[in-house]
Amino acid sequence: MGLVARKIEERGIPTVTLNMIWRFQAAIGMPRVAAIEHPFGRPYGDVEDRDVQSAVLRAALSQFETALQPGTVAHLPFVWHEVAKETRWHPAEPSPIIALMKKRRG
């Protein structure tokens, strides 16, 4: 996704990328990053949690007005409402590549 942000920005449209794995910034170089500590699949918040969804959207959009230089990473202050080990985000079956890697490892 960072590659897409770069292409859009290069074409003259400012971008913000809301990102859980903001550390990919080191490899990709996204113009504006809003880092968020949410589980995969639900970057804006949980199902029907309108208040958090709105607040995350607002916080991400605010980066258009506050980020002043290329590569700015803003760490958003949201805390997920479940503890990590009880947070379910995995697919029902491992993805094909994960299944393959686990098989190769034996």
Place this chain on the structure above:
Amino acid sequence: MSTEESVHEVDSWRFTGGFLRKILSGNIPDPPTHPPIPWTPVAKPLSAAKVALVTTAGISMRGEEPFDMDGERRRPTWGDPSWRRLAVTATCEEIEVNHLHIDTGYIERDLNVALPVDRLRELVAAGEVGSIADTHYSIMGYQGASSAALESESAPQIAESMVSEEVDFALLAPV
């Protein structure tokens, strides 16, 4: 919030588990290796801007060609590099979600968890955001061994579409 004001560093690994953390960490260079970062200065306030959303959730409109999951099952190091337009009024009943690396059930119950179409409309109604673009966009985030097709074909096409629709700001969210 600027970087300087941050009091909390986001933990990228909080939800990954050890196996996935190890795989993902291997793709993060230290020191950074990214090329020079492109930059387009913001030319208008959010309250006057036309905003488009982009998701990597593999969302497509029902009745249109879905992202290709069978191809990835046959060839696990490949991920569908194509892209889709999404109606800005899309509802869960009108979309399908194809992504083998997450539980897509949450998005199928509430699109706003990954593509906040309703929340964005509310911000426009409240006057905080100027307007919504003609379409939103989806790719499917898993690209396997090569992101070349995404980078050379889909990404420039999405950018060109946004230019032609006079989008002011693009907000992207990987899932």
